[in-house]
Amino acid sequence: MHHRTCPFCEATCGLEVTLDGERVTSVRGDREDVFSRGFICPKAHGLKELHEDPDRLRPPLVRRDGELVEATWDEAFAEIDRRLSPILAAHGRNAVAAYVGNPSAHNLAYLTYGPVLLRALGTQNVFTASTVDQMPKQVAAGLMFGHLLSVPVPDVDRCDHLLMLGANPLVSNGSLLTAPNMRGRLRAIRERGGKVVVVDPRRTRTAEEADEHHFIRPGTDALLLAAMACTLVEESLVDPGPLTEHLEGLDEVQELVRAYRPEDVAPATGVPAGEIRRMARELAGAERGAVYARIGTTTQEFGTHASWLVDVLNVLTGNLDREGGAMFTLAAAGQRNSSGTPGGGRGVRLGRWQSRVRGLGEAFGELPVACLAEEIDTPGDDRVRALITVAGNPVVSTPNSGRLERAMEQLDFVLALDIYVNETTRHADVILPGPGPLEKSHYDLALYQLAARSVANYSPALLDHDGPAEWEVLLRLAGIASGQGPDADVDAFDRLVIETLVGRELKDPGSRVAGRDPAELLEALEPRRGPERVLDLLLRVGPFGDGFGADPDGLTLEVLERNPHGVDLGPHRPRIPEVLRTASGKIELAPEAIVADLPRLAASMERRPNGEMVLIGRRQLRSNNSWMHNLPALVKGKDRCTMLLHPDDGERLGLADGALALVRSSAGELEAPVELSDEMMPGVVSIPHGWGHSAPEARLSVASEHAGVNSNLLADDTFVEPLSGNAVLNGIPVEVVPAPDRAAAQIA
Numbered sequence: 247m248h249h250r251t252c253p254f255c256e257a258t259c260g261l262e263v264t265l266d267g268e269r270v271t272s273v274r275g276d277r278e279d280v281f282s283r284g285f286i287c288p289k290a291h292g293l294k295e296l297h298e299d300p301d302r303l304r305p306p307l308v309r310r311d312g313e314l315v316e317a318t319w320d321e322a323f324a325e326i327d328r329r330l331s332p333i334l335a336a337h338g339r340n341a342v343a344a345y346v347g348n349p350s351a352h353n354l355a356y357l358t359y360g361p362v363l364l365r366a367l368g369t370q371n372v373f374t375a376s377t378v379d380q381m382p383k384q385v386a387a388g389l390m391f392g393h394l395l396s397v398p399v400p401d402v403d404r405c406d407h408l409l410m411l412g413a414n415p416l417v418s419n420g421s422l423l424t425a426p427n428m429r430g431r432l433r434a435i436r437e438r439g440g441k442v443v444v445v446d447p448r449r450t451r452t453a454e455e456a457d458e459h460h461f462i463r464p465g466t467d468a469l470l471l472a473a474m475a476c477t478l479v480e481e482s483l484v485d486p487g488p489l490t491e492h493l494e495g496l497d498e499v500q501e502l503v504r505a506y507r508p509e510d511v512a513p514a515t516g517v518p519a520g521e522i523r524r525m526a527r528e529l530a531g532a533e534r535g536a537v538y539a540r541i542g543t544t545t546q547e548f549g550t551h552a553s554w555l556v557d558v559l560n561v562l563t564g565n566l567d568r569e570g571g572a573m574f575t576l577a578a579a580g581q582r583n584s585s586g587t588p589g590g591g592r593g594v595r596l597g598r599w600q601s602r603v604r605g606l607g608e609a610f611g612e613l614p615v616a617c618l619a620e621e622i623d624t625p626g627d628d629r630v631r632a633l634i635t636v637a638g639n640p641v642v643s644t645p646n647s648g649r650l651e652r653a654m655e656q657l658d659f660v661l662a663l664d665i666y667v668n669e670t671t672r673h674a675d676v677i678l679p680g681p682g683p684l685e686k687s688h689y690d691l692a693l694y695q696l697a698a699r700s701v702a703n704y705s706p707a708l709l710d711h712d713g714p715a716e717w718e719v720l721l722r723l724a725g726i727a728s729g730q731g732p733d734a735d736v737d738a739f740d741r742l743v744i745e746t747l748v749g750r751e752l753k754d755p756g757s758r759v760a761g762r763d764p765a766e767l768l769e770a771l772e773p774r775r776g777p778e779r780v781l782d783l784l785l786r787v788g789p790f791g792d793g794f795g796a797d798p799d800g801l802t803l804e805v806l807e808r809n810p811h812g813v814d815l816g817p818h819r820p821r822i823p824e825v826l827r828t829a830s831g832k833i834e835l836a837p838e839a840i841v842a843d844l845p846r847l848a849a850s851m852e853r854r855p856n857g858e859m860v861l862i863g864r865r866q867l868r869s870n871n872s873w874m875h876n877l878p879a880l881v882k883g884k885d886r887c888t889m890l891l892h893p894d895d896g897e898r899l900g901l902a903d904g905a906l907a908l909v910r911s912s913a914g915e916l917e918a919p920v921e922l923s924d925e926m927m928p929g930v931v932s933i934p935h936g937w938g939h940s941a942p943e944a945r946l947s948v949a950s951e952h953a954g955v956n957s958n959l960l961a962d963d964t965f966v967e968p969l970s971g972n973a974v975l976n977g978i979p980v981e982v983v984p985a986p987d988r989a990a991a992q993i994a
């Protein structure tokens with residue numbers, strides 16, 4: 247019996263895995279896990295199938311005579327050096343783009359050593375899944391609190407009023423909110439007399455579980471939230487309490503939101519004014535309330551405004567940074583918003599460079615992925631000629647997939663760090679697979695920074711991996727990228743990495759080990775190597791750590807090794823003002839960049855539904871973005887890639903249940919089977935993302951049997967949210983008609 251953390255989503259559930267040799271005989275929830283207490287979802291069983299999947303790559307693949315064929319690791323690295331180095335030499339660093347995908351955020355090796363590769367590449371063309379996801383929230387948090395990871399999370403276990411917009415945690419299992427078993431946690435709110443309110447254009451499972459659900463027109467959350475804030479101001483319900491002395495711009499923000507009266511936003515949002523006012527009053531009246539919003543509010547036209555207003559409401563109602571409200575987390579390791587001097591800083595700087603073609607601004611070291619295709623297919627000396635993907639499937643996951651698909655053909659070299667030949671990696675010249683899920687260690691370095699409590703749980707690798715570890719692969723690639731050839735001395739490189747991290751820590755005036763002797767710390771970390779050595783360092787200098795001897799009872803990696811069910815470090819405590827890193831040392835309630843873009847939001851108040859349909863996405867319990875559809879247990883049953891539509895719309899558009907619809911947008915078109923359901927708001931259709939597995943040459947024997955269509959053929963790469971560069975994936979105007987009848991067309 248082995249205990250480990252599930253690596254598939256943000257919930258970090260504890261699993262109990264039994265093995266018979268190399269074979270997995272069972273996967274169950276770990277009842278003793280300090281955080282998940284036995285909860286799991288159906289994807290946990292995917293662990294067994296992923297471990298066993300014959301399509302999962304083991305040795306590297308290298309393209310020879312047009313075919314991807316198996317190669318040794320040394321051959322693969324030699325090929326990368328042969329192909330990549332000349333491109334860097336002839337065309338410069340920006341000729342190589344990197345795309346880092348979602349599983350990287352769940353991968354200890356990628357989190358710790360991925361940045362080493364990116365630094366060695368030295369390219370400004372860094373793209374990640376963040377700009378098809380949460381970037382607006384990070385921009386808003388950065389501007390308000392001074393750090394991109396100062397994203398408040400709802401204190402779900404202590405709040406008595408939770409307002410959720412654009413989130414479906416009963417299916418997604420929570421996002422920017424690590425909290426396993428959200429169904430149980432939401433029920434507990436209701437059982438203690440509290441209230442759960444959901445705002446979503448679809449009556450989701452989460453909405454069904456709530457006390458109250460409001461349909462909203464996609465893309466109008468910022469208007470709704472502003473109108474709630476307006477209500478607080480008009481009805482003298484603003485009460486930030488002890489936060490007041492830490493606020494900058496309180497008067498200004500109150501003045502600004504007055505322009506969004508509930509009566510004026512109601513027609514655009516579809517939420518009646520009386521309901522908006524009541525929602526505001528109830529939030530203000532709650533003892534411990536929190537507003538929480540997720541991807542439906544970030545992957546849309548006013549994502550940064552919505553993200554900002556969520557926390558404006560949390561502040562105006564006095565719920566930010568208080569127990570049961572929206573709180574700042576404190577993770578055991580690598581808490582990114584805790585370095586530097588507490589209580590102030592330099593704030594964030596956005597737009598330090600621009601994308602070549604469209605001039606979109608950088609945010610936190612990356613460019614909007616909506617630009618990737620045009621950076622490749624727009625001629626110019628400095629165009630992108632090579633692409634490295636790290637656990638990402640941009641051909642399915644990013645907007646205007648059709649264009650990116652064609653652009654991939656124009657690349658001189660593609661390297662993929664991936665475990666499948668799929669829609670993206672089929673274009674690769676070299677694929678470097680990683681170990682299977684049981685062949686590597688796990689620690690949720692990123693997600694614990696967004697958890698509902700402070701928790702730490704480490705899982706060692708259970709089985710040996712035939713090949714180099716992921717961190718060694720990254721260091722060898724970093725060696726190639728920095729011109730040292732394919733055979734970098736990994737040990738020496740790793741030594742440099744840890745020395746750099748130790749050095750940086752010792753120089754940080756806020757660090758617990760500031761000024762200590764580096765040799766002493768390095769000695770104490772022996773004999774660990776790689777991510778384990780980095781993790782041990784981060785734990786020990788972290789807020790619960792042993793401080794390298796300062797607190798003998800504190801955390802070290804060894805303590806976690808002795809506690810396979812994890813260590814619970816307690817609920818959150820208020821962190822203001824210490825957590826702030828803004829130049830003013832205050833919470834910036836009216837950041838200049840956001841305020842400057844308000845006229846765009848105000849203008850949207852005049853919009854009215856005009857009979858045009860809009861497209862949104864949806865997540866499904868047995869999917870995980872684009873890549874778990876090759877696991878039989880997760881795709882069995884009837885096909886799920888359907889277009890949901892309200893029956894009244896079906897009747898109006900001549901679409902019966904099960905009929906095939908043709909859906910067109912400014913970017914492309916596709917056909918999908920119709921599923922009529924009154925869970926949809928009239929005027930809105932929903933197609934899940936992550937499908938479309940019919941690409942030639944992909945090696946997905948199971949997924950190709952349940953191919954579905956790729957909804958991102960409809961997302962327009964030119965439709966981005968201006969403040970963050972995030973793609974608009976929800977609220978896409980579409981035309982929906984019955985698909986032409988092919989049989990009839992053939993006869994005629």
Ligand SMILES: Nc1nc2c(c(=O)[nH]1)N[C@H]1C(S)=C(S)[C@@H](COP(=O)(O)OP(=O)(O)OC[C@H]3O[C@@H](n4cnc5c(=O)[nH]c(N)nc54)[C@H](O)[C@@H]3O)O[C@H]1N2
Nearest residue numbers: 347348379637638639643663664665680863871872873935
């Ligand atoms: N229309 C629409 N589009 C969306 C979204 C939406 O809601 N609607 N959601 C967006 C969001 S939130 C996200 S996060 C993105 C996700 O976008 P991506 O990160 O680009 O896509 P994934 O589907 O997560 O693909 C993960 C890739 O990693 C590989 N992989 C899995 N495990 C491992 C591993 O252990 N090692 C390695 N090396 N590779 C591995 C898989 O084979 C796959 O190729 O999609 C976005 N796209």
Ligand SMILES: Nc1nc2c(c(=O)[nH]1)N[C@H]1C(S)=C(S)[C@@H](COP(=O)(O)OP(=O)(O)OC[C@H]3O[C@@H](n4cnc5c(=O)[nH]c(N)nc54)[C@H](O)[C@@H]3O)O[C@H]1N2
Nearest residue numbers: 412413414418421464465540541542865866869870871976
């Ligand atoms: N089973 C499963 N779990 C997952 C994933 C998965 O693919 N499958 N993906 C993981 C990833 S990468 C992420 S980022 C998280 C995301 O986690 P969540 O944000 O909880 O994701 P969704 O389930 O897509 O919920 C988004 C909701 O927003 C609604 N929505 C769409 N447009 C709007 C709008 O304009 N306004 C409002 N108010 N609502 C809108 C949709 O109807 C949907 O119910 O999930 C993670 N967990």
Ligand code: SF4
Nearest residue numbers: 252255258259287290
């Ligand atoms: S909810 Fe997420 S972490 Fe938990 S078992 Fe399911 S996929 Fe794994």
Ligand SMILES: [Mo]
Nearest residue numbers: 348375379380
């Ligand atoms: Mo995501």
